[in-house]
Amino acid sequence: MELVEALAEALAQAATILPEEVVQALRKARDQEEGPARVQLEAILKNVEMAREGKLPICQDTGTPTFFVRFGVDFPKLRELMEAIPEAVRRATKAVPLRPNTVHPFTGKNPGDNTGRFVPAVTWEPISGQEVEIHVLPKGGGSENCCALKMLTPGVRLRSVKEAVVEHVVGCGGLPCPPTIVGVGIGGGADLAMKLGKLALLRPLGSRHPEPEVAALEKELEELINA
Structure with a gap:
């Protein structure tokens, strides 16, 4: 019974409380924006605050x-x-x-x-x-609907991976309810790549992959998507 209660509470918190590093990222983005973008981010932050205080779903x-x-x-x-x-x-x-x-x-x-x-x-x-x-x-339906699998021809260079990720994220536009956290899985079969992409969403926001080559790719993708 204690296990059920602990898991139910974890699920409740996941639906009602945004991780602090995500809140800080939203505040940073708001402070950097002007016009409608700033207004929208302010509204999101207000919604996050109301959800936390009222113990209500964020979405x-x-x-x-x-x-x-x-x-x-x-x-x-x-x-x-x-x-x-x-x-x-x-x-x-x-x-x-x-x-x-x-x-x-x-x-x-x-x-x-x-x-x-x-x-x-x-x-x-x-x-x-x-x-x-x-x-x-x-996992919300809006973001799930924007998940994608891209099978590249064997032997293509990393540039093709970058193009596939950036083209898809930019093409989704506002469908996944931005600001968007992007998880990318590379390698293995289709099922493994999709699994790795979802597991990437569990990492603390702003953290980098322990392998320097992958960390460099993450940084480049972030810059390209936000360009």
């Missing part, structure tokens, strides 16, 4: 409940955790409340509690030891 689209779980192979409560995640989603959906976004793609049936086949979406990663680390990501 009416509270997303698809998504969990990333790194669990030790000797973690003693794995079965309990597997059962706790969907129950926590049901509880948070009712308590916050969260918008019931789980809809059967063929029948249109909505169970009303954000659960269903493959939902909540959970990615399990086994590690050594007994510890468990859980990340909660309420």
Whole structure:
């Protein structure tokens, strides 16, 4: 029961409280802008403040409940955790409340509690030891609709990767509800690349990849997208 309560609270916080580094980035962007852009950023910051104080969702689209779980192979409560995640989603959906976004793609049936086949979406990663680390990501539909997979011809240079990322982000425009945090996954098959792109969203805003070559690419992409 404690595990269910902790997970439900984590999901509630993810939907109602923006991480502090994101708030600071919004404030910095507001201070650098003028005209309509500044007005919009000011409105976003006001909305963030009201959501935190009122314990209300930041956005009416509270997303698809998504969990990333790194669990030790000797973690003693794995079965309990597997059962706790969907129950926590049901509880948070009712308590916050969260918008019931789980809809059967063929029948249109909505169970009303954000659960269903493959939902909540959970990615399990086994590690050594007994510890468990859980990340909660309420992935909104606007940003999810702007996800993309680009399969490049083998042997192309990094320039093609840059072009693919920049063209897609710029082409999406306002659809993902900017300001936009961009996650990019490179390499592997289609499923791995998409997974890496979503995992990148879990990193603290402003952090860089530990490999200097990748960190340099991140910096260049950020500059190109914002040019």
